[in-house]
Amino acid sequence: MARYIFITGGVVSSLGKGLMAASLAALLQARGYKVRIRKFDPYLNVDPGTMSPYQHGEVYVTDDGAETDLDLGHYERFTGVSAHQGDNITSGRIYRDIIAKERRGDYLGATVQVIPHVTDAIKEFAQADTEDLDFVLCEIGGTVGDIEGLPFIEALRQLRNELGRDETCFVHVTLVPYIAAAGELKTKPTQHSVRELTGLGIQPDILLCRCEKPLPESERSKIALFCNVRKEAVIPALDASSIYAVPLQYHGEGLDAEVLRHFRMEAPGPNLSRWVDIVDRYENPEGEVTIGVVGKYVGLPDAYKSLNEALTHGGMANRVKVNVRWLDAELFEEDDSIIAAQLEPMHGILVPGGFGERGTEGKIASVRFAREREVPFLGICLGMQMACVEAARNSAGIAGASSTEFGATKEPVVGIITEWMSAEGLQQRSAGGDLGGTMRLGAYEAELSGNSRVASIYGSRKISERHRHRYEVNVAYREALEKGGLVFSGMSPDGLLPEIVERADHPWFVGVQFHPELKSKPFDPHPLFSGFIGAALRQARLV
Known part of the structure; x- marks a missing residue:
């Protein structure tokens, strides 16, 4: 029977609940337990x-x-357990499904309410x-006291009553701020946060106290006393x-041991050699x-x-x-001198999705710089598409090359995809349809050319990678682009959708339609990123 660990947050947001959940799951996994983490938004x-x-x-x-x-992403990177559709739920999804049932008459005339229908x-x-x-860790988004989070807190209160204290554990992540003027850590915000949670019917079992200074034993005792x-x-x-x-830090502070003590469980000490390495x-x-990452959302690192x-x-x-320099693609559209000044110090150039x-013109200019200066280049999703547009314009003589995503064009090197095959069968979309959930999403296979760089990087001719996009490179331009030196080295199994392009005349130039970053882990780095950084290292030794 699975035991449940519910993770809530208080005082302020961005305390690291997701990282805490991932770390605790990794520690329990290191003790031999099977874990899964879920997120309630x-x-x-x-x-x-x-x-x-x-x-x-x-x-x-x-x-x-x-x-x-x-x-x-934290959950997968720390545990290696692949997440799926059932690991993230939102209020919107819950209310959508409940209203659909109500319209069908599934509730047989009953009044539909937050309790019991939403909480159930x-x-x-x-x-x-x-x-x-062995363990299911459930992280509740937001902060205790948020009005939209109340149904989730109530549902967890009910679950504790139904499953019992021995099968459930509440971990509350809170803040103990340091007040520089007083030279002290203050426990009152934590006390108020726990009081708020207790007022909703939940007594936390473990408190994880975020602080920027060591927590004195006296303050630890004070928190324990006032927070029960x-x-x-x-x-x-x-x-x-x-x-x-x-x-490693949380293990040193006894977090995993305290969780097992709560459940009255004994287990061998964790094997943490992976994390030490x-x-x-x-x-x-x-x-x-x-x-240099040339993107359009560089003002918020969480976007990437x-x-x-x-x-x-x-x-x-x-x-x-790896020193990452986040470069605003729009700045590269103002002055060519800015491109050289910003990109010349880079050992590698990456153009991400968007x-x-x-x-986009700044991204295209960055691709051209990487191609002409022979700087290692990796283009991801839109980055690959812009690499194809750049090749069409500057290597294949197609001056008007563009993407239909940006408006009508006579040379649609990139265009909207309306049909493709998935594991569920033929998928069809229209340009004027809904935006949500209508892209080419999830894992799809690709077949690589035997003599290609990417086949050598992967060590395989068949791969599976995750996608998230609505537009595709137009395979009708393949011959023209390949004559210009941009080789289509990876294709969908039916040969209709370009998945990877590369240049044989360049030290390291690869563009991919998928998102390889979504499958990379610290203990299992993605081969494309290992290869890209390896090429950047060789570039660094040349300059």
């Missing part, structure tokens, strides 16, 4: 797929095509597909040297490279969360530090 969007990256950060895509919260749906989600699991928990259940959580040092590779690099982590993983694979026309 109280907002009314059905999923984050239509939300601006500036609103919500990146959209994390699972193998089965779910557009989910970025915290699921939340409980059903939490307990679905938990066979053969054991002193040992007050776990300090100081800032770590990197997110990958957090599992990861931290060693991160903290003791043998060189460094600088990568998985990308940033995948670059770090590539650095770990090569035992080098939507819309803004900044």
Whole structure:
């Protein structure tokens, strides 16, 4: 029978609940337990797929095509357990499904209410597909006291009553701020947060206290006294040297041991050699490279969360530090001198995904710089599409090459895809249809050319990668682009959709239609990022 760990947050947002859940799951996994992590998001969007990256950060895509919260990326990177559609639920999805049932008459004339119908749906989600699991960790988005989060808190209160204290554990992540003027850590915000949670019917069992200074024993005892928990259940959580040092830090503070004590479980000590090696590779690099990421959402690093982590993983694979320079693509549209000034110091250039026309000419200019100066280049999704447009314009003589995403064009090197085959069969879309959930989403296979660079990188002729896009490179331009030196080295199994392009006349130039960053892990770096950083390291040694 699975045991449930419910993770809530108080005082302020951005305390790191997702990272805490991922770290705790990794520690329990290191003790031999099978774990799964789920995220409850109280907002009314059905999923984050239509939300601006500036609103919500990146959209994390699972193998089965779910557009989910970025915290699921933490979960996968720390545990290696593939997330799926059933691991992220929103208020919007719950209300949509309930209203659909009401319209069909499924409730047989009953009044549909938050209690029991919404809370029952939340409980059903939490307990679905938990066979053969030892622990299910459920993170509640937002902060205790948020009005939209109340149905979730109530549902968890009911679950504790139904399952019993021995099968459920509440971990509350809170803030113990340091007031510089007083020279003290203040426990009152934590006390108020716990009081708020208790007023909703939930007494936390463990408190994870985020603080920037060591938590004195006296303050730890004070928190335990006023918050009605054991002193040992007050776990300090100081800032770590990197997110990958957090599992070791939390283990050192006794978090996993306290969770097992709560459940009256005994287990061998965790095997943390994997995390020791990861931290060693991160903290003791043998060189460094600088990568320029030319994007359009560079004002918010969370918009490229998985990308940033995948670059770090590539650095770990090569035992080098990766310095990422976030470069606004729009600036490259103003003056050619800016391009050279910004990109000449880079050992590698990466153009990531995105939507819309803004900044695309700057991305195309960055691709041209990488091609002409022979700087290692990796284009992802829109980045690959812009590499194809650049090749069409400057190598194949197609001056008007563009994408229909940016408006009508006589040379649609990139166009909207209206039909494709998936595991569920033929998928069809229209240009004027809904935006949410209508892209080519999830894992799709690709077949690689035997003599290609990417086949060597992957060590395989067949791969599976995750997609999230509505537009595709037009295969009708393949011959013209290949004559210009841009080779189509990866295609969909039916040969209709270009998946990878590369240049044989370049030290390292690869564009991919999918998002390889979504499958990279610190203990299993994605081969494309390992290869890209390796090429950047060779470039660094040349300059």
